[in-house]
Amino acid sequence: MSNSVSAKKKTNVKLIDIFSVLFAILVAADQYFKDLVVKQIKPVGTKVIIKDFFSLFYCENTGSAFSLFADKAWGIYFLIAVSTILGCGIFALMIVSSKNSMPLLSVAFCLLSSGAIGNLIDRARLKYVIDFLRFDFGSYTFPIFNFADICAVLGTFLLIYIIVFRSKEFEAFWNILFKKKETEDAE
Template sequence: MNFLIGLIFVSSILADQVTKALAVNILKDGSSIKIIGNFLRFTYAENRGAAFSILQNQRWFFITVTIVMLIVLAYIFFKTKNINKLSRLAIAMIAGGAIGNFIDRLMLGYVIDFIDVRFGSFYNFPIFNIADSFVVCGTILMIFLILFNKFEKSEDNG
């Protein structure tokens, strides 16, 4: 399982960076590619803020927060002996996604987003990327584990 966790961690970063490179090469000219009708399309966007484009142009703030968060996650992952493998997976997913966006912020000054989900004329979800997906899925998994008291190994199953 530790190999799988490491593979998911590395794959999350690689998948994020490769898909962003493709988005730049294919979509930066302003085109949008429909994948599933008007529901899902790929559209290039540069996000200089956080989720939902909040706190625009706060690059150094996000870089600092990401470094602190990665240090905390690394400490929990490597130094806490009583967390289970699913908890380690959640941490790896969050860290991998955070590093994917961190690379963009550090190298470009913004994060490349391209996954564009629309619910008809009712709602256009903010454009996001693979790294965001890993952070969100890892966070949901971690919340689930904490809420149901499964983040740490129980005494009876080691």
């Protein structure tokens, strides 16, 4: 094995390790923040941080984004299944992008998968997701969310950025996923 191939393999292993650890840290942070909210905020309901703008507000969300499926008895099981498939699938994409030295894509997939798994843990364990970040804009209250949601949204925006502004990198990743060789494109 040549030195450059060996060095690339070591770099790829390090990237996988780095992003796997980052994934674990983000999921652990999400669970830690939710545990703090249960202990500190749930007993009082809310803690105002910036009057009429930002507060910590204990909320049990039995649905998904914007409480979708919250009123359906089967909704939590559907969301557990979707979160499991997406979380694990996106984690696998993170591994593939890490193996192929694509750190920006790895970050996007790491954020997305940690957000999905963070909320999956709540759904499987509690049958609801703990939300706690509340922003008020006059009489409008933005939907209450949590740290896992922040990870998922940041990962989504980063992925959109890559697709739109770094399309060659995303296309290369797509080709790797579907084993499409550069030489096929030239034909």
